[in-house]
Amino acid sequence: MIRFTANINGLDSFSAAQQVKVVILQNNRWDNAIRDIAPTFVRAIRSISVR
Amino acid sequence: MNNGIFPGGKEWRWLDLRSFRLQSDRVERANYNKNSTEMFLFTDIDRGGQRYAYYSDLNGMYSAETYETINPYWQADYATVHFSLAPPGGQPYANKDIYLAGQLTNYELNEKTQMVFNKEKGLYEISLLLKQGYYNYTYISVDRNNPQIRVDLEGNYWETENSYTILMYYKSFTDRSDQLIGVSRINSRSDRPGVSF
Numbered sequence: 001m002i003r004f005t006a007n008i009n010g011l012d013s014f015s016a017a018q019q020v021k022v023v024i025l026q027n028n029r030w031d032n033a034i035r036d037i038a039p040t041f042v043r044a045i046r047s048i049s050v051r
Numbered sequence: 052m053n054n055g056i057f058p059g060g061k062e063w064r065w066l067d068l069r070s071f072r073l074q075s076d077r078v079e080r081a082n083y084n085k086n087s088t089e090m091f092l093f094t095d096i097d098r099g100g101q102r103y104a105y106y107s108d109l110n111g112m113y114s115a116e117t118y119e120t121i122n123p124y125w126q127a128d129y130a131t132v133h134f135s136l137a138p139p140g141g142q143p144y145a146n147k148d149i150y151l152a153g154q155l156t157n158y159e160l161n162e163k164t165q166m167v168f169n170k171e172k173g174l175y176e177i178s179l180l181l182k183q184g185y186y187n188y189t190y191i192s193v194d195r196n197n198p199q200i201r202v203d204l205e206g207n208y209w210e211t212e213n214s215y216t217i218l219m220y221y222k223s224f225t226d227r228s229d230q231l232i233g234v235s236r237i238n239s240r241s242d243r244p245g246v247s248f
Contacts, residue, residue: 002055002215006233011221019223020232025216026057027110031158034055050055 005049016042059211060203063108063187070118088130095136103208112154115184127183141173146195153188212240
């Protein structure tokens, strides 16, 4: 499972869950890319996490 | 929803075609015809029941390389390469279609990448026209009754070394397209907390 946190301080985004999208590639492949990921949390200190 | 889980697969099979004159470890024999070259590879055995073993690979990718010319991109030769796979007991996998996959086929599962079962030999076979280089490939099985089920024929192992790329896009409510705002790469083996080798 890929878990990560991204800092979105510089973004003009009041609704990160709708305006930020993530794609994860395994071994540079696009045929099995995971695209349907939404943040698990959007924190007040302006970071988003996928757990 | 899939929460970022990928099957690990196994380390990739390799094929060294950097030279057609020097027949590398996976090449059994070759036909050097007047206008073409054919390479016959050793039969691959289903590794499904074997324990995981680490070796360095290209994670499914290939690299155009030659020993005998200076520039592989426009001086490398091409050959028809004959692959074969021995299923257990010489019997075809029940209700499964087998495909050869890797960057060399652009991971496409179609009639050009599907293995054909040869009843007389008890082997799956496929031939591809390949340029000189170093290749990785694997076998993918697709369930005939449920084609969404595409799995690595030889199983998944938590130890397998894989690379992952996280791409983050941003699109504000007034933008017309997504913008790539962040790229991060991690490796399942060298970036594992507490263990790196």
